[in-house]
Amino acid sequence: MESTMILDEPKAAVLALLEHSEWPEAGQALARANELPIPGRRTEQWKYTPVAKLFNKSYGKPDGQVPVELPARLPFPATRVVFVNGHFRADLSDDLKTDKGVVIDSIRHHLSHGPLKANYGRIAGIGDRLFTAMNTAAPTDGLIILATKGAKTSQPVHVLRITTAAAGNSPMLIQPRDLFMLHEGASLEVIDEHVAIGAASASLVNSVRESVVGHGAELTLHLLQNEPDGPADIGLDAVQVAENGHFSVDTSTLHGSLVRNDITVALEGSGAHAELNGVYLLNGNAHCDNHSYIGHNVPDCTSDELYKGVVGGKATGVFNGKVYVKQDAQRTRAYQRNANVLQGDLARVYSKPELEIYADDVKCSHGCTIGRMDEQAIFYLRSRGVSEAEAWRMMSHAFVAEVLERIENTQWKEHLGRMMDRKLEDL
Amino acid sequence: MKITGLHARIEDKDILKGVDLQVNAGEVHAIMGPNGSGKSTLANVLAGRAEYEVTAGSVSYLGEDLLKLAPEERAWKGVFLAFQYPVEIPGVSNMNFLRTAINEARIARGEKEMGGKDFLALVRERAKLVEMDPALMNRNLNVGFSGGEKKRNEIFQMAMLEPKLGILDETDSGLDIDALRIVAGGVNKLRSKDNAFIVVTHYQRLLDYIVPDVVHVMAEGRIIKSGPKELALELEEKGYDWVKEHA
Numbered sequence: 001m002e003s004t005m006i007l008d009e010p011k012a013a014v015l016a017l018l019e020h021s022e023w024p025e026a027g028q029a030l031a032r033a034n035e036l037p038i039p040g041r042r043t044e045q046w047k048y049t050p051v052a053k054l055f056n057k058s059y060g061k062p063d064g065q066v067p068v069e070l071p072a073r074l075p076f077p078a079t080r081v082v083f084v085n086g087h088f089r090a091d092l093s094d095d096l097k098t099d100k101g102v103v104i105d106s107i108r109h110h111l112s113h114g115p116l117k118a119n120y121g122r123i124a125g126i127g128d129r130l131f132t133a134m135n136t137a138a139p140t141d142g143l144i145i146l147a148t149k150g151a152k153t154s155q156p157v158h159v160l161r162i163t164t165a166a167a168g169n170s171p172m173l174i175q176p177r178d179l180f181m182l183h184e185g186a187s188l189e190v191i192d193e194h195v196a197i198g199a200a201s202a203s204l205v206n207s208v209r210e211s212v213v214g215h216g217a218e219l220t221l222h223l224l225q226n227e228p229d230g231p232a233d234i235g236l237d238a239v240q241v242a243e244n245g246h247f248s249v250d251t252s253t254l255h256g257s258l259v260r261n262d263i264t265v266a267l268e269g270s271g272a273h274a275e276l277n278g279v280y281l282l283n284g285n286a287h288c289d290n291h292s293y294i295g296h297n298v299p300d301c302t303s304d305e306l307y308k309g310v311v312g313g314k315a316t317g318v319f320n321g322k323v324y325v326k327q328d329a330q331r332t333r334a335y336q337r338n339a340n341v342l343q344g345d346l347a348r349v350y351s352k353p354e355l356e357i358y359a360d361d362v363k364c365s366h367g368c369t370i371g372r373m374d375e376q377a378i379f380y381l382r383s384r385g386v387s388e389a390e391a392w393r394m395m396s397h398a399f400v401a402e403v404l405e406r407i408e409n410t411q412w413k414e415h416l417g418r419m420m421d422r423k424l425e426d427l
Numbered sequence: 428m429k430i431t432g433l434h435a436r437i438e439d440k441d442i443l444k445g446v447d448l449q450v451n452a453g454e455v456h457a458i459m460g461p462n463g464s465g466k467s468t469l470a471n472v473l474a475g476r477a478e479y480e481v482t483a484g485s486v487s488y489l490g491e492d493l494l495k496l497a498p499e500e501r502a503w504k505g506v507f508l509a510f511q512y513p514v515e516i517p518g519v520s521n522m523n524f525l526r527t528a529i530n531e532a533r534i535a536r537g538e539k540e541m542g543g544k545d546f547l548a549l550v551r552e553r554a555k556l557v558e559m560d561p562a563l564m565n566r567n568l569n570v571g572f573s574g575g576e577k578k579r580n581e582i583f584q585m586a587m588l589e590p591k592l593g594i595l596d597e598t599d600s601g602l603d604i605d606a607l608r609i610v611a612g613g614v615n616k617l618r619s620k621d622n623a624f625i626v627v628t629h630y631q632r633l634l635d636y637i638v639p640d641v642v643h644v645m646a647e648g649r650i651i652k653s654g655p656k657e658l659a660l661e662l663e664e665k666g667y668d669w670v671k672e673h674a
Contacts, residue, residue, distance in 0.1 A: 375477075380514040383474045384584060385502035385528040385535075394527070398518025398567075 010055045011038060014134070017059060017173055021138035024111060025121050029136035036130040048318045048350045049260050049289040054204050054232055059173035062086050062140055062203075068164055071195060076411035078158035078191065079104070085163060086140030086174035086205070101151030102188075107142040107179060115146055115181060123210035124238035124264075131234050135208040139177030142209075147186035147217070156189040156222075156409070163205060163231050164197040171202035174231070178209035182217035182245075189220040191412065196230030201257060203231035210238050213245040215269065221249040222412055225256050225288075226419070232258040243269025250407055251290060252416055253280040254423045259288040267294070267301040277407070278307035279400045281423045282315035282347075289318035296329040299359075305336040308403050310396045312343035312427050319351045319368070327358040336366040341373055341399055343392075343427065373399075393424045428493070428592060428623070433484035434648075435472050442468045444648035445484070450592070453620040457634055457659060458627045460645035461667045466627045467511060469645070470596040473625075474508035475501050488592070502528070503535040505591030505622075509581040509598050516568040521580070522550070524568055525587055532588070553586040557613040575606035582613040593617070593624045599633040611636030631663040644670050 011033070018030055038055055039046035064087020073080065081104065082092035088106035096104040110116045126133045143159055163174060182188055194205070213219045225233060233256055241247050251261050265274045280288045294303045303323065311317040319338040340349040353366035373395050381391035400420060407413040428450045435443040442465045450456050460466050472479050473486065475498035486493040493501060516524075530540045541549075554561060557579045569577050578598055585593055595614070599607055614624065614637050626637055634642070634656065642658040643650045644667070652658070652670050662670060 374514075374516075377514050377516050379476055379498060380510065380516070381519075381524065381528075382498040383476075383502060383508050383510075384524070384588065385499050385532040386524065387499050387531055388497065390527060390531065391499075394519050394524065395516070398516060401518040 010052070013058055014055055014173065015137075017061065018134060018138035023136070023139055024117070026137050029126060029133050030138075032126050033130060033133035033137050036128060036133055038130065045291065045320070048316065049258070049287065051234070051258075054258075057171050057202060059204065060170040062172040062174045064089065064141070066164060068092070068162055068197065071160070074158055074191070075415055077155045079153070079155055080158045080160060081143060083141065083143070083159070083161045083176065085172060086161075086176050088141050088143070099151065099153050101148040102153055103144065103146040104157060105144055107139075107144040107177060110144050116144065116179060119181060119210060119212050120179060123212060123240050124208050124236055129236070131206050132208055132236060135175045135177060135206050138175060139208075140175045142177035142179070144178070145180045145188060145190070147182045147188050149183045150185040151183070152187045153189060156191050156412070158191045159193065161192070161194050161205075162197060163194070163200040163203055163227070165199045165203065167199045169199065171204070174203060174205045176205065176207040176209075178207075180209065180211040180219065182211075182213050182219055184215040185217060186214065187218040189222075189409065191222040191224065193224040194227055194230070194233060196227040200227075200231050201229045205231045205233045205235075207235035208238070209236070211240070211247070213239065213241040213247050215242045216244045217242070218246040219248075220409070222407070222409070223249065223251040223261070224416070225251075225253045225259055227257075228255045230255060230257060234258075234260045236262040236264065239263070239265045239274070241265065241267050241269070241272040241274060244271035245269065246273050248275040249277070250403070251278040252420070253278075253282070253288045254419060256286055256288055259286075261288075261290050263292045265292075265294045265303070267296050267303065268298060270298050270300040272298075272301045274303040275406070276303070276305040276307075277403050279403045279420065280307075280309040280311070280317055281396075281400070281420060281427060282309065282311045282317055283313035283427050284315060285313070286315040288316070289320075291318075291320045293322045293324065294334065296323070296325040296332040296334060298326070299328060299330040299332070301329065302333040303335070306403055306406065307338045308340070308400050309349065310341045310343065310399065310424075310427060311347040311349055314346045316347070317349045319349075320354065321352075321366070322354040322356065323364060323366070325357040325359050325362055325364065329359045330361045332359060332362040332364065334362070334364040338368040339399075340370045341396070342370060343373070393421070396424050396427065397421060428486065428488045430486050431484055433469075433472070433486065434482045435468060435479045436482055437468070437479050441482075442479075442648055443472065446648070446650055448643065448650060450623045450625060452591075452623055454641065455618065455624045455626060455637065455639045457639035457642045458625060458645055458650075459629070459631070459642060459659060459662060462629070464645040465648040466645050467596055470508055470594045470625070470627050473594055474498060474506060499531070500535070502588070503532045507585050507588055507590035507593045509578075509585055509593065509595045511596040511598075511600060513569050513577040513581055515570045515572075517570050519568045521564050521566060521568050525584060529587065549587065554583060556586050556616055557582045558609050559583050574601040575603065578602055578606065578610055579613075582610050586613060586617055589617075591622050593622065595624065595626045597627055597629060599628055599630065607633065608636060631659045634659045646671055
């Protein structure tokens with residue numbers, strides 16, 4: 001009987017896992033998940049990122065209590081928060097009550113609190129995104145950060161999300177759900193690192209994070225996907241920025257079997273600014289899809305996007321950047337660029353800028369390039385005695401350095417630079 | 428180094444049509460000739476540029492088949508090409524790149540890598556040779572350099588790498604007289620009985636400063652005349668057509 005069911009409704013087995021959840025709005029979300037089709041080749045937003053195969057597996061519930069050996073700490077001070085298979089691990093995390101006016105905790109402890117209720121599910125509306133419906137129907141756990149008026153963290157928060165399984169374990173469906181709220185003038189910097197240990201490659205991590213950046217507040221996110229043989233990693237960052245608020249994110253993908261990063265930013269108050277940066281270094285069969293949407297909904301907002309990738313092997317890079325400028329969003333400034341270097345004959349890149357502008361007094365630009373490494377430059381370096389492989393690495397590093405240069409936190413920038421150099425050794 | 432019957436082409440165009448040339452240690456050879464005669468092609472073929480296909484002939488360098496070596500291997504064995512158009516490489520710092528180049532060569536020769544301190548001392552010393560502004564050292568490779576600064580940087584790199592065979596491909600083009608004097612002065616200070624230089628140039632002017640032992644005239648992919656340094660003056664006076672007629 002069950003196999004017939006799967007044929008009739010390929011999502012059924014997966015959605016069955018999401019029943020009886022007590023999270024806010026879970027029932028409606030599950031109903032919506034049942035209605036929404038699995039995005040396929042004909043769904044514009046998912047055209048180059050095939051996800052149907054993710055629904056052909058029988059997932060189990062993730063176990064958060066498995067023993068795990070933590071990776072080395074970052075080479076600079078940070079407050080570490082550890083999630084194992086989506087579950088918060090207080091025993092592995094640092095003391096989180098360090099800064100006045102800042103709450104950092106498992107979101108589970110706050111489901112009935114007023115601040116959560118005011119924002120939860122409001123920034124990342126389900127719309128027709130199946131993965132958001134699934135996440136909302138039954139989150140595993142997640143991180144809540146609440147920064148009150150003028151509050152600042154003394155050091156970055158390092159969220160370490162480990163997906164781990166022993167060989168022979170069934171794949172897991174892990175659904176992290178975060179909520180960051182920054183009140184007026186607050187400032188928060190978060191490093192969100194995804195790592196995989198052991199046999200995690202068949203699992204699916206489906207994350208949703210909502211962030212509210214208040215008046216004059218500043219949120220900086222550093223996302224790092226460093227998951228060799230890792231799970232499919234599908235995530236949505238939905239961000240709302242108020243007047244003079246500042247949101248910046250850098251997304252670095254060094255490994256990933258199937259990575260999809262959705263970032264949706266709504267600029268809702270004049271003077272709001274969004275900066276989106278990304279680097280992807282892909283080889284083997286890696287697949288990375290960066291999808292962004294920036295809504296300029298009011299006048300006098302600015303946004304700037306720069307994504308760069310080096311794609312080799314049989315890997316695929318996808319970029320889709322939409323900038324939407326509402327009719328009365330005058331004096332909008334929006335810049336976007338995506339540049340790619342292909343290595344070898346089997347690597348693929350799909351790049352699509354989308355500008356939709358209804359205001360008349362705007363400055364917007366976009367550009368995308370897909371090319372090969374500059375042969376003249378490589379020859380120049382080699383003629384001085386730099387080996388071909390090293391010349392290629394130097395050029396690759398130089399190519400993505402432009403993105404790194406935009407990162408203000410120099411410690412993170414240097415750490416990332418070193419990790420990228422190591423990755424380039426394999427490319 | 429001995430070049431024998433060298434033929435080379437780019438895409439389907441034959442450019443070198445049988446070049447013969449022997450350069451011994453301690454010598455400076457000038458190669459002159461009109462545009463399109465194959466001077467720059469010869470320089471680039473010797474450095475190992477892949478766009479040029481060698482169709483016949485041989486180049487023996489210190490007893491080895493030079494044409495079989497990758498560009499970096501040639502560099503490790505002491506071949507250096509100063510580019511006519513030095514490439515700008517954003518994101519690669521002048522210093523980092525040079526240190527990598529020097530140390531890769533040292534590793535290839537089985538020598539110890541040069542430490543940071545020694546490297547910096549050498550940089551300071553050699554930068555003086557070409558009166559190079561130290562501020563340029565930490566900049567990205569040739570990015571935002573003026574034409575003269577780029578050429579000085581080429582000679583500076585040559586001074587750092589201490590080649591056995593330095594090939595200067597129209598290093599004088601685009602230089603004013605002061606820059607020309609500085610660049611030539613740098614080369615002269617590097618001259619020794621153990622190394623050799625090939626100076627490719629369109630004009631006699633450079634040879635007032637870098638005095639060659641032999642002058643060769645190239646035309647239509649061949650060396651058509653060789654002679655002492657006075658040949659350059661004669662060329663300047665009478666033009667290339669005169670040589671072609673009397674070759």
